[in-house]
Amino acid sequence: MARMTKEAYWRRQIRRIAILLTVWAVVAFGMAIFGAPFLNGFEVGGVPFGFWMAQQGSIFVFVSLIWIYAYFSDKADEEAGLTETPETTSASGEEH
Amino acid sequence: MGTQEWTWITVGLTFAAYLYIGYRSRVQTTEGFYVAGHGVPAIANGAATAADWMSAASFISMAGLIAFLGFDGSVYLMGWTGGYVLLALLLAPFLRKFGQYTVPDFVAERYDSQVARLVAAVAAIFVSFTYVAGQMGGVGVAFSRFLQVPFELGVGIGMVIVAFFAVLGGMKGITYTQVAQYCVLIFAYTVPAIAIAFALFGNPVPQGAIGEAIPLLNQLQTDLGLDPYTSPFANNDLLNVFCITFTLMVGTAGLPHVIVRFYTVKTVRDARWSAFWALLFIALLYTTAPALAAFAKTYLLQQFTELGPEGFLELPWVQSWAETGLIDTAAIANAGSDVTAFLNTINRDIIVLATPEIAGLGPFIVALVAAGGLAAALSTASGLLLVISSSLAHDIYGKLINPAASDAQRLRVGRAMILLAVILAGILGIYPLGFVAEVVAFAFGLAAASFFPVIVLGIFWKRATKQGAIWGMVVGLTFTFIMIVGMRAHVVAPGTFVEPIIESFFGIKAQGIGIVGMLLNFALMIAVSLATKPPPERIQQLVEQIRYPRVMSEDELADSK
Numbered sequence: 155m156a157r158m159t160k161e162a163y164w165r166r167q168i169r170r171i172a173i174l175l176t177v178w179a180v181v182a183f184g185m186a187i188f189g190a191p192f193l194n195g196f197e198v199g200g201v202p203f204g205f206w207m208a209q210q211g212s213i214f215v216f217v218s219l220i221w222i223y224a225y226f227s228d229k230a231d232e233e234a235g236l237t238e239t240p241e242t243t244s245a246s247g248e249e250h
Numbered sequence: 251m252g253t254q255e256w257t258w259i260t261v262g263l264t265f266a267a268y269l270y271i272g273y274r275s276r277v278q279t280t281e282g283f284y285v286a287g288h289g290v291p292a293i294a295n296g297a298a299t300a301a302d303w304m305s306a307a308s309f310i311s312m313a314g315l316i317a318f319l320g321f322d323g324s325v326y327l328m329g330w331t332g333g334y335v336l337l338a339l340l341l342a343p344f345l346r347k348f349g350q351y352t353v354p355d356f357v358a359e360r361y362d363s364q365v366a367r368l369v370a371a372v373a374a375i376f377v378s379f380t381y382v383a384g385q386m387g388g389v390g391v392a393f394s395r396f397l398q399v400p401f402e403l404g405v406g407i408g409m410v411i412v413a414f415f416a417v418l419g420g421m422k423g424i425t426y427t428q429v430a431q432y433c434v435l436i437f438a439y440t441v442p443a444i445a446i447a448f449a450l451f452g453n454p455v456p457q458g459a460i461g462e463a464i465p466l467l468n469q470l471q472t473d474l475g476l477d478p479y480t481s482p483f484a485n486n487d488l489l490n491v492f493c494i495t496f497t498l499m500v501g502t503a504g505l506p507h508v509i510v511r512f513y514t515v516k517t518v519r520d521a522r523w524s525a526f527w528a529l530l531f532i533a534l535l536y537t538t539a540p541a542l543a544a545f546a547k548t549y550l551l552q553q554f555t556e557l558g559p560e561g562f563l564e565l566p567w568v569q570s571w572a573e574t575g576l577i578d579t580a581a582i583a584n585a586g587s588d589v590t591a592f593l594n595t596i597n598r599d600i601i602v603l604a605t606p607e608i609a610g611l612g613p614f615i616v617a618l619v620a621a622g623g624l625a626a627a628l629s630t631a632s633g634l635l636l637v638i639s640s641s642l643a644h645d646i647y648g649k650l651i652n653p654a655a656s657d658a659q660r661l662r663v664g665r666a667m668i669l670l671a672v673i674l675a676g677i678l679g680i681y682p683l684g685f686v687a688e689v690v691a692f693a694f695g696l697a698a699a700s701f702f703p704v705i706v707l708g709i710f711w712k713r714a715t716k717q718g719a720i721w722g723m724v725v726g727l728t729f730t731f732i733m734i735v736g737m738r739a740h741v742v743a744p745g746t747f748v749e750p751i752i753e754s755f756f757g758i759k760a761q762g763i764g765i766v767g768m769l770l771n772f773a774l775m776i777a778v779s780l781a782t783k784p785p786p787e788r789i790q791q792l793v794e795q796i797r798y799p800r801v802m803s804e805d806e807l808a809d810s811k
């Protein structure tokens with residue numbers, strides 16, 4: 155099996171972080187703050203949408219973003235052969 | 251049995267549990283003392299982080315604050331959860347890979363500078379002290395309110411409990427006690443919320459019942475001549491809502507007592523997952539709080555509209571809380587039918603405290619809320635105290651003053667420092683300085699303006715240099731500090747100043763100024779780094795090493811050239 159090189163792994167991680175943080179910024183600032191007056195014109199289950207995003211939806215999105223990051227990073231670690239074993243986990247105070 | 255007796259029982263039982271856990275998790279090594287021996291499972295660390303994070307203010311005051319701020323209360327909800335995304339994606343796994351004890355450890359090692367360590371350690375101590383004083387005060391308030399114990403004695407009891415498990419068990423004792431404290435506080439928070447959602451709207455899920463409360467609440471507010479509850483920017487303008495939210499998020503990711511929690515897990519993989527668990531556990535409370543806020547506001551306005559001020563005063567829960575002084579009956583009678591005046595007479599903390607009685611729950615649940623508030627205050631205080639102790643004992647004593655100290659010596663100094671920190675925090679809780687009231691602006695603003703840029707660039711940019719980091723931190727901290735003191739001078743030193751020295755920074759107020767400090771730090775760090783020599787090969791290797799979860803050999807790393 156051709157392993158992903160560690161450079162490719164790192165590029166992929168950077169791209170993943172960039173995409174997830176873009177979603178983070180669009181939801182938190184774009185929808186729940188700057189877009190809130192506009193989105194309040196729509197309703198979701200009786201609640202103006204901008205308000206719902208600011209006080210409920212955004213938090214659900216934040217939790218999901220971290221889940222996606224953790225799940226796909228685990229997969230990438232495996233593909234690149236970078237998963238830790240007890241022998242290759244960094245310890246405290248260890249000189250790198 | 252009355253509320254008082256139940257409260258003594260629940261508080262007594264939970265405290266006994268904390269002491270027992272603290273005793274069971276006592277440690278003998280500095281590794282155990284500072285980072286729980288890197289042996290905490292991801293879920294447990296998530297729960298501990300959540301308890302560490304949610305303070306007395308989150309537990310008791312936040313729902314009330316949101317009820318009165320409406321939409322603009324979102325700054326706290328998003329600010330104190332959104333930061334975990336930054337923490338999980340940009341910091342936690344890489345700092346775990348780095349794998350030492352403290353945040354100044356990373357700064358010192360990455361920038362190869364003991365000056366940077368000192369700046370970081372001083373910043374960590376200052377940020378944590380401002381924060382912890384409020385927590386010890388919170389313990390005193392909870393004791394005096396629920397158990398009619400004098401405030402000072404309440405602070406004293408809190409100090410003894412925290413000192414016991416923190417001195418014996420260090421990070422390990424604190425971590426496992428926090429797991430128990432999370433269970434107590436989340437149970438105490440959600441049970442009354444579920445009960446009141448069911449009692450008022452027939453829907454036991456608070457996050458769902460908000461859909462029934464909001465239309466009703468907007469209607470009530472409009473009928474009474476107020477802005478609709480869901481209208482944005484009624485209490486704060488767009489610019490400040492944005493800056494405050496952003497500052498709280500970045501500050502969250504830069505607070506040392508949160509960051510060090512990710513040093514305690516076994517692996518990099520666990521660091522990522524424990525960030526997920528932490529935010530999930532926090533989200534349970536943070537999505538319940540705005541629902542509770544909406545229910546309580548709806549209920550208050552409904553009662554006020556239907557019964558008028560006289561009828562409101564005769565409600566049984568109002569009478570029982572009037573005895574504690576949290577509801578000012580004379581002021582309500584004076585306010586008459588003026589709804590704004592009526593709302594101003596109500597103490598915000600009452601929203602959480604009175605919920606069980608409004609929902610018709612028994613004294614046991616009321617007692618549980620007391621135990622929950624105390625759990626929230628104690629867990630946050632203990633995490634902060636550990637950061638203060640480790641900055642003093644590990645960074646300043648162990649690395650700068652006496653690098654030759656043995657493990658046993660370091661451990662002794664660590665225990666002594668945590669004891670000293672508990673005593674100082676208790677004194678600050680009893681005799682608060684003016685700046686303590688500004689703790690949120692200070693702690694988050696300073697964390698955002700100092701640690702966040704230095705750590706993020708340290709991880710993601712090999713070219714970041716020692717000079718860049720020191721200049722960035724010093725200027726970011728100084729700017730933010732001066733701005734906050736200037737804007738809040740009349741609160742910080744009320745005797746000397748009647749008015750703020752600085753009105754605002756281009757319209758940005760004290761709570762949101764941290765984001766400007768952060769940008770300044772980033773800009774300066776990049777400029778100075780580019781103007782100075784690149785860091786030595788050894789440091790660049792370290793940065794490369796941090797990127798990958800497993801430990802890479804030198805040959806593997808050398809391949810990259």
